[in-house]
Amino acid sequence: MQGRLLPKYKGRYQAHPIGYWEDEFEIAASLGLDLIEFILDYNDYEENPLMSLSGCKEIEEISNQSGVHVKTVCADYFMEAPLHSTDLNVATLSAAVLRELILNSQTIGITDIIIPLVDQSSLTTLECQDRFINALTPFLIDLEAQNVNLNLETDLDPSEFRQLLTQIDSKRVLVNYDTGNSAGLGYDPEQEFAAYGSQITDIHIKDRVKGGSSVCLGQGSADFAKIFKCVQNYGYPGPFIMQAFRDDEGLEIFKTQLTWLRSLINSIDESNGV
Numbered sequence: 001m002q003g004r005l006l007p008k009y010k011g012r013y014q015a016h017p018i019g020y021w022e023d024e025f026e027i028a029a030s031l032g033l034d035l036i037e038f039i040l041d042y043n044d045y046e047e048n049p050l051m052s053l054s055g056c057k058e059i060e061e062i063s064n065q066s067g068v069h070v071k072t073v074c075a076d077y078f079m080e081a082p083l084h085s086t087d088l089n090v091a092t093l094s095a096a097v098l099r100e101l102i103l104n105s106q107t108i109g110i111t112d113i114i115i116p117l118v119d120q121s122s123l124t125t126l127e128c129q130d131r132f133i134n135a136l137t138p139f140l141i142d143l144e145a146q147n148v149n150l151n152l153e154t155d156l157d158p159s160e161f162r163q164l165l166t167q168i169d170s171k172r173v174l175v176n177y178d179t180g181n182s183a184g185l186g187y188d189p190e191q192e193f194a195a196y197g198s199q200i201t202d203i204h205i206k207d208r209v210k211g212g213s214s215v216c217l218g219q220g221s222a223d224f225a226k227i228f229k230c231v232q233n234y235g236y237p238g239p240f241i242m243q244a245f246r247d248d249e250g251l252e253i254f255k256t257q258l259t260w261l262r263s264l265i266n267s268i269d270e271s272n273g274v
Contacts, residue, residue, distance in 0.1 A: 042080035180206025
């Protein structure tokens with residue numbers, strides 16, 4: 001996840017690091033990472049290179065030089081300004097931002113845009129869900145034309161999330177699976193994958209204590225052994241994005257957790273005879 005290898009931007013836990021975002025690509029390459037999931041946050045979003053063709057060209061050039069690419073975007077903007085806001089001005093501007101993001105993303109080969117539907121943007125009622133579906137519907141043709149997916153990250157339980165996807169009924173509206181958020185909510189990975197495992201195309205690696213906040217990988221309630229078993233069973237083809245716990249500095253605590261994760265994956269492979 002963008003910014004995890006750099007000091008916090010203006011003290012924010014997760015934000016696009018304006019002015020030094022380019023530095024992360026070389027660091028990521030040195031750690032053997034393939035991708036950086038870009039963030040489009042609400043604050044200063046107009047300065048984000050994703051929002052201009054010249055900025056996208058710069059992302060593409062740095063990606064090609066470093067070998068670290070940008071294929072996914074975590075659009076935190078829509079957590080602060082939901083597409084389904086009851087404020088018409090907010091909803092109208094958010095629709096315009098999403099349309100521009102889809103068009104620009106396609107120019108640099110971004111495949112998935114994650115729409116967080118948690119916290120301020122949570123679909124807490126059926127009325128919220130209806131507003132969201134109505135707001136999303138005009139984009140379905142654009143997504144197909146531009147070959148871009150919208151991945152929903154929700155706090156709905158597995159059956160409710162499955163029902164929402166069924167209502168939307170688009171092969172371009174898929175699922176972001178956040179291991180930490182699911183653990184924090186007490187959801188069972190096997191039930192989640194049974195409900196929509198074949199529609200997951202982006203996974204955030206994170207750990208949380210049930211009912212609590214983010215912690216270092218392995219210290220929370222996420223059952224990673226069960227999660228990776230589900231990943232294997234459903235043949236998940238997409239990226240794993242490290243959205244793990246961070247401190248102010250970022251890099252060293254990331255390295256520690258990356259080592260832990262790689263060790264876990266190796267042990268799973270060995271137990272499976274890989």
